[in-house]
Amino acid sequence: MFRFENVGLRYGMGPEILRDISLHIPERSFQFLTGPSGAGKTTLLRLLFLALKPTRGLITVFGKDRALITRKELPHLRRRIGVVFQDFRLLDHMTTYENVALPLRIRGRDESSYRDDVIDLLKWVGLGERMHVLPPILSGGEKQRAAIARALIEQPEILLADEPTGNVDPPLARRLLRLFIELNRLGTAVVIATHDLQLMEQVDARRMILSEGRLDVHD
Template sequence: MIRFENVGLRYGMGPEILRDISFHLPERSFQFLSGPSGAGKTTLLRLLFMSLKPTRGLITVFGRDLSRIPRNELPMLRRRVGIVFQDFRLLDHMTTYENVSLPLRVRGREEASYRSDVIELLKWVGLGERMHVLPPVLSGGEKQRAAIARALIEQPEILLADEPTGNVDPPLARRLLRLFIELNRLGTAVVIATHDVALMEQVDARRMVLSGGRLEIHD
């Protein structure tokens, strides 16, 4: 689905943040991305999401060379990749239901065509009773689940999650992990960036470890 070959990234004239990154992301796969703070995990997720382009090397996305994809085609490709940010990025003036359905509204779809899907997804992530609540009223865990639901509403082939359990307690972290496992079982490739060793030990999955700008893979 996505392949990196000797990818490097630097900002301006500064040193390379990522160096000689090579790996492939298979269909229906599950992997953790770990490493110390500042190692470049979020930057690598942004490359996977196509919101950054590498300074050097080759990234192939769904069989296409990223460097040759016209800018106006990138939004369509990004719809095949869902992303959950560390800061949730929910809009405080919109209800949980409105936040989750926002990507579909932006695409111009009529509410009648997606309302039942949004409600079903909110129930699946445990927010069926909170769909009409504004984000400031939600707990940290509820905000996280709303952000996950928003990333899933377009049924992405790949889900990227940046420290999705960083602000929740261990029981909720396990619940969120079960959501990701179930999503993967249904066919979505999952990449979870985390420094939570206890979380990673709960799943037999590939680990990609960033350190010093380089990536090591442990299958």
């Protein structure tokens, strides 16, 4: 799905934030991206989400050279990538249901074609009884699950999650992890950026360790 070969990234004329990054992410795989705060985990996720271009090196995305992907092609490719951001990015004036359905509304889908799918997904993440609640009323864990549901509504081939358990207690963190494991079992590749060692110890998965801009991969 993704292949990085000697990728480097810098902003402007500053020092390289990422240096000589080489990695591959196969279909249906599960991996953790870890490392100290400020190591560049979020920046690497932004490269995977096609929100940034590398300064040097080769990135291949779904068989396409990143450098040759046109602006017109980006929305189609991004729909194949689900993203859960640290700050959730839910819209406070929309209900949980409306937030999750938003990507489909933006694409111009008629509600009758997706309503049942959104409801089923909300039930799957444990928010079936909270679908008509506005985000300010939701707990942190409920907001996190709503953000996960929104990332999954277009049935992405890969899910990128940036510190998805960073603001929840250990029992909820384990519940969220079970959601990611089940999602992976159903065929979606998963990349979780986290510094939570206890979380990583619960899954036999590849660890990509980022430190001082360099990546070390442990299968």
